[in-house]
Amino acid sequence: MQQASQQQLATAAVGDKMKTSMLLCIVTLVSSAAAAFLPTTEAANVLKTQTFLSPPFFLRPGGVANKWYYDVDFPRGHVAIKSFNGDVVDEAGAPVPLHETYLHHWLVSPYYGGPSTIPITNSGPCKDLLGQYFGLGSETRRTATWVPDPYGIEIGAGAPAGYEERWLINVHAIDTRGAADKLACTECRCDAYNVTVDETGNRIGNGYVGGIHCCYDSLRCRVEDAFANNGEPPRKLFLRYTVSWLDWSDAVVVPVRIYILDVTDTALFDGSPKPYCKIEYRVDECNSNDRASNNCVDMKTTKEMVSHGGDVVYAVAHLHRGGLGSSLHGQDGRLLCKSMPIYGTGQEAGNEEGYVVGMSTCYPEPGTVKVSDGEVLTMVSNYSSERQHTGVMGHFYILVADHQEQALNKPTLCFSFPYSWCLPAWMWSNQM
Incomplete structure (x- = not known):
């Protein structure tokens, strides 16, 4: 034997x-x-990359552009998106620094165009308000967006009869050249814009001192006299965006679902059957006791449910200026991802001092970070409360792949x- x-x-x-x-x-x-x-572009599994420009938008000192562009240039057909990167550039193609034009956010979403418009949203609980597939803000230049192999964001799988898949872009930018208070302009403080009604003409409540309702399209933030009427033409700007993708039929790709979580959604805390996503919130200045103990940190938490579980393959938070970091935890308290802001230290585009110019990302080893169907996750968003901050955000963007599809x-x-x-x-x- x-x-x-x-x-x-x-x-x-x-x-x-x-x-x-x-x-x-x-x-x-x-x-x-x-x-x-050397493989030709027709060879299988070839990564394709193309750079596009949005339609132009125009800004003068203090001006606000919040534009929606429909049926924009985008890869067509059944493909797997591997990355999407955006940047604000001028007519010459030069990146514009944040201390001249603050990029509040850009969003990119698919929809079905035809006899009517049918939205296509992600899988997150706040999809009625935060339904985009891609989106960042001032951190856009130094935040990794690559979807790791073998995963991809599937688009173009088919449309209802009489419709076709199209794409829209929303760009929200604020020109802060000559601003009397740059931070007040970028945080959309209502007094800086001298505004009392929102974009729809409704009166803004007394308790609302700043946020997206006070910096809508065509408004102007207060600027110094020399910039108020200097006679210069508006600046012509674009969102330049670069997309990388694989043809779906040519590659072995595991599709992922997109979840965007919002720390302001208190539905699970309140016992509400519907999400209550406010998108933004206010951080109040800390009191004297917290200041004396060097504890001026505003910590906001919420719970969000993931409807369909799987392997988390990518995660990143979205924070504004003053943000200290954000974390996402499983129902048992385990850490799923910690995403930290990167603050600039210079003047050049991508490294502007005092601005959030990037966010750290999480790329777990495949199969090592899992969430279950219906699992309730805890999200934590931390901001400095050394001073008041208005219109801040605390979002988490995660990509989840089915266990069985990976297998x-x-x-x-x-x-x-x-x-x-x-x-x-x-x-x-x-x-x-």
Whole structure:
């Protein structure tokens, strides 16, 4: 019996060595071929990237642009989006620094266009108000948006009869050149805009001192006299956006669902059957006791339910100036992601001193961070309360993939260079 076992072990070892040798040979052959063969754009699994410009918007010192552009340029067909990056540029294509034009936010959403407009939203609880697929603010230049392999955001899978999938962009920007108080302008303080009614003509409540209802399109923040009527033409600006994608039929892609969580949604706390997403909130200045103990931190928490669970493959928070960090926790208290702001230290675009110029992101190893169907997550948003901040936000953007979909795509080991090819499971499963 012992001799037979030794023979079986020896045979298995020979088999493993053969598998390894075959794998190494194939990899070597393909790598060698890569030096003589460059795939064409028609080759399978080729990452495509294209840069587009939004329609122009125009700003003078103190001015506000909050524009909605429909049927914008975007990749067409059934594809997997791998990244989306946006930036505000001038006519020459030069990035405009935040201390000249503050990018409050940009949002990108799909919809079905035809006899009517049918929104397409993400899977988050606040999708009626925060239904976008992509969106960032001042942090746009230094926040990673890459969707890790083998995952992708599926678009273009089909539209109702008589409709086609289209895309819209919302850009909200504030020109702070010559502003009497730049922070008041960027935080949309109502007194800085001398406004008492919102965009729909309704009177703004006495308790509302600042936020998006006070810095809508075509308003003007208070500027110094030299900039008030200087006779210069408005500045012509664009949102420049770069999209990377794979054709769905050419790649092995695991689709993800998008969840956007809002720390102002108190529905689960209140026992309400419907989400109550206010999008923004106010941070009040800390009291003397907190200041004396160096504890001027405003911590806001809420609970949000994820309707359909899976593997968390990407996560990032969205905070405004004054933000200290945000975290997301599972129902049992485990940490799912911690996302921290990056503050600039200079004057150049992408590093503007005092502004949030980036947010750290979470890229868990596939299968290591999971959420369950219907799991209630806890979100924490921290801001400095050394002074009052108005119109701040605390959002979390997460991508979740089905467990089973990952498992279905796992039996083969696939490569994308020099072209799309896969090894059968029997050649590699025992090597991993």
